[in-house]
Structures are given as C-alpha cells and as structure tokens.
Amino acid sequence: MKSFIKVRYILLGKFLKDSISEDRTYFALTLIVGFISAMVVIALHHGVLYLREVFKTSGSFTWESFLYGGVAIFVSGWLTTRKLPWTAGSGIPNVRIALAVFHGKISLKDTVGKFFTSLLSLGSGVSLGLEGPAVATCSGLGSFLGNYFSLSKKRVQALVAVGSASGVAAAFHTPISAVVFTLEEVVGDLNAKILGSIIISSVIAVVTSQMLTNTTEIFQEVHYRLVDHRELIFYLVIGLTASVIGPIWMNTVLKFREFNQKYMNNHKLSFIMIAFCCVGLLSQIHPGVIGSGSGTLEGTLLSLILDPKILITLFLLKFISTSICYSSGMSGGLFMPTLFMGATMGSFIGVTCSYFFPEITTMSGAYALVGMGAFFATVIRAPFTSILMVFELTRDYNIMLPLMIANITAYVISAKIENKSIYEKISEQDGIHLPSHEDNEILESLNVEDAMERNVISLNSSLTLIEAYKGVRKESISGYPILKNGRLIGMIAKSDMSAAIGRKEFQKKLEHLCEKKVIKIYPDQSLMVAFHRLKRFQISRLPVVSRLDDKRVVGVITAQDIVKKFGYELNETSKEMEDLLEDTEIT
Structure with missing residues (x-):
C-alpha cells in the first residue's frame, strides 16, 4: 500500500507541475478512458454471453437455468442490497447525482462492484440490458483516474462525462448519439464546454471496439424508402401511441418500486429473486423476454417477425418483465429493453397498416426503427439522442422525416402526461431532488x-x-x-x-x-x-x-x-400544500 501511495505522489509531481501540465494530463486521460471503456464494454458483453451459456439461460428456462441462474442473481442481489447499494439499477441516476452533488467522485469499489454485479445479474438472464451499467462503470473509471491524478473538480467531472459517452459509443457503435446523450441526459447541458473531449473519447471507444470485435455495427443496416407520402400518417400514429404507452410503462415501474420500498423494504433480496423467477416463467411463453432481447430486436428491424400476435406478445412480455426486474433494484439497464419495446410496438403498427393499406406501406422494419426512437424519446426524454441513434444505426437519410415526425409527436404529447425521464422519476422517488x-x-x-x-x-x-x-x-x-x-x-x-x-x-x-x-x-x-x-x-x-x-x-x-x-424545502412545501388541501376539503 505504501509503495502504491509513493508511486502516486511521484506521478503527481511529474504530471501536475502547473496548469499546462494538468491540461496535457487531462487530454491523455481522455484518450485512456476512451480506450479502456471500449475494453470494459466488450468484456461485459462477452462475459454476459459466456455466463448465459454456462447457466443455460440463453433460451427458455429449464430447471438447470433456474438453479444456476438463481445462484448468480442471488450473489449479485446480495452484493447490491447488503454491501454495494450504488450498484442498484442502471447506474445512470447515480452518475448524475455524483456529477451534481459530489463533483464527479465515484469510488473505485462501487465501480468494480457495478461491473461484477451487472455481469452476474445479466448472465442470469433477467430482462435488462448492459448499456446502463456500461455507462456507470466507464464513468466510474473516469472518476477514478481523475481523482488518482488529483485533477481539479472540473476535470474530474469532465472525465466522468467522457467515460459516460465512451460507454454508450462502445456499446452501440454510435459516437454522435453517445456525445449527445451524455450532454442531454447525463450532464444536462447541450452547450457544455467539455464537448471536444467527449467527442474524442467517443470516437476512440468506437474505433477500439470495432477493431477488437471486428464488427462495424450491432445491427444489419436497414434501407428505407418512402412509398407514398400518405404513409407519414402511420408514423404519426406511432408517435401518438408511444406518447401514451411510454408514461404508462414508466408509472408501472414506479408502482412496482413503490411496492418494493413499502412492503419489501427488509426483503429486497427476496423481491429480486421473485423478479428472476417471473422472467424464467415468462420465458416459457417466448424466450425473447430473456436479457436485453437484442437478437429478437434485430429480427423486427429486418422485417423477419410479421405475425402481429407474436409482436404484441413480445411487447407485453417485455413490458411486464422489465418493469418487475428494474423495480427490484437488481443491477441492469433500460437502454436496450426500451428500444426493444419501441421496435415491437412500431413493427406491430406497421404490420397492421400493411394489412389494411398494402399499396402505401413499406416493410415493417422501418416502422420498428421509428417506434424504437419514439419510445426512447418518451421514456428517456432525450429526443436528439433518439433521432441521431436511429440515424447512425441505419445510415439512411430517408428515415429522418418519419423519424422526426414520430419523435417530436411522442416527445411533445408525452410531456403533457409526464415531462420527466424515468431516471429523474426514480431519483425523486428515492427522495433525491436535483436543481432544475x-x-x-x-x-x-x-x-x-x-x-x-x-x-x-x-x-x-x-x-x-x-x-x-x-x-x-x-x-x-x-x-x-x-x-x-x-x-x-x-x-x-x-x-x-x-x-x-x-x-x-x-x-x-x-x-x-x-x-x-x-x-x-x-x-x-x-x-x-x-x-x-x-x-x-x-x-x-x-x-x-x-x-x-x-x-x-x-x-x-x-x-x-x-x-x-x-430537497427539504421541496418536501416541506409539498406537505404544506397537502395540509392546505385537507383543510379546504374539511371546510
């Protein structure tokens, strides 16, 4: 331990002699965070796939799946509920809190814990994704390096944002949307001065990930062609549908969390095990409910799933399973499950429209793409990210018009019902109120x-x-x-x-x-x-x-x-309003 501290002080003396040296150190750490983040995401992705094979949780659950997967989720849940509470959920709300309250400080113990708890929980086959944990882990990596080299608070916060963008970029191979998501949702400022370093780290993360995995995109490219301008009405319907279903799903998650906090407060691990068993039982109906559902998602994008009964079944199963899993507090993210629900919803609308209006509709994969973006914009409240992400996934300008129509419609109308993202609502439910x-x-x-x-x-x-x-x-x-x-x-x-x-x-x-x-x-x-x-x-x-x-x-x-x-004043104001309403009712 003493030698570790000695090395640290030698490095501090060498790299932080003045402000110019700190700028150079910060730039070097930006490159390092981008590179290591790509390796973290790859390790998490392949680790989850390997564990699913070992635990036999890749398909419909068998007794072996319940046994092996149950042990894995029990260990992950025990660590999350008893030792490492920061690892609960996707981790993105915790990153936002670290930036706003603690100047970007995230402990190394929580960062490492987030990686391994997510690895075990996702390996057990629960209905969550790895993108949120990847963002949290990579953000923690940036925080650790910034604090290790004793950079200023401003630089540490910047490296947390750099890690966040790198995690998204490496996971989706979409550097532009990774940058915008970080500024839009994590930092909360599209005019942030750290834009340059975030762009550099995102590009490095994508290039590194593509070189190491020998792939350039996570889904096969979908080429879209507008058959008839009347078809735009159907995309408007997708936006309207997402604007209603999105808030319903968010409130479902919040209701499950409320139940967990109220009735299972001393038995949170039991609720996690119940959620795991629910996923196993639902997998008997369709295995697409397992994990993030990226394989099934690709099938909808390529117009390979055309049966409306299967599409609506997949949507409902994912709706229920993701709500239960995320509300339990197990380590896992919402990115890919949210895209999955949007894709199946959009594909269902596309298949239905093509049945009644075959002469003016295109393939259902285009509707899946647009639904994916609209549902994401409604739930995550990041409209620019959703538009850019779908564009980067398709690399097709022709999809932009229907995508923007659906996204803007979904975003604006859903704001009348619920104007906060799922991450903000969860933070508020936990009693955390960040200034807005x-x-x-x-x-x-x-x-x-x-x-x-x-x-x-x-x-x-x-x-x-x-x-x-x-x-x-x-x-x-x-x-x-x-x-x-x-x-x-x-x-x-x-x-x-x-x-x-x-x-x-x-x-x-x-x-x-x-x-x-x-x-x-x-x-x-x-x-x-x-x-x-x-x-x-x-x-x-x-x-x-x-x-x-x-x-x-x-x-x-x-x-x-x-x-x-x-937060105290906000709660006191709410109580005063409730008392006033009660007095008015009595009068």
Missing part, C-alpha cells in the same frame, strides 16, 4: 445562511504543508479556508496539497501555497447565486463572509448543502 429550471423559484427564495455549514474547519497560514496535510488527510473535506490572524487570506484544495507533496514542497508555508483570489459569497444571498457561482468557477465550496467584514469567515457552503436544503 423549474426549481429556480425555490432556490431563489432560500438564503445561503439557511444551508451553510457554520462549524468551519480552517487552517493557519503559518503551518507548513506537511503539518497541515497530516492534520487533514483523514478528513473528507476537499478544501479549507486559510486564515492569518483570524482573517481570510486564501483557500487551498486537498488535491493541491497532494500535488505539492508530489513536488516535495513539504516545508512550504500554506500562505505561499493557497489560492489568493478567493470566490466568496454573503449569508443573505440566495442559494441560486451560490449554485451558479459553484458551477461557473467549478469549485467545490464557497467561504461565506460577513457583509461588514469580507475577511471574516462565518460559514462554508457546498453543492451538497444546497441539494440537502433544497
């Missing part, structure tokens, strides 16, 4: 003094680096105010202290190491101002100073403090 544009009013009404930490841990400017580091190395705080005669003269980050130790500046005074240009805030300013200031300057904490003396520190505020206070 609609929440600005609450943030503006709350002041910094309502949420700030008043017990401030500060460091004296006369301390040497080694003295200060020995005192704070076991603290979880990432930065400290530097005081001279009780007055604020600067701030120092723990990562900067680590870098200075790597440069062997042990006896240097904190007064000469700290950042003199301090970004401050006053107690009476709103939490919105604090949140914007933290985001704008990419810092982890703000010293709160008195209006009467801006050198006197009265508190410290972090993004985590804001989110905690914000």
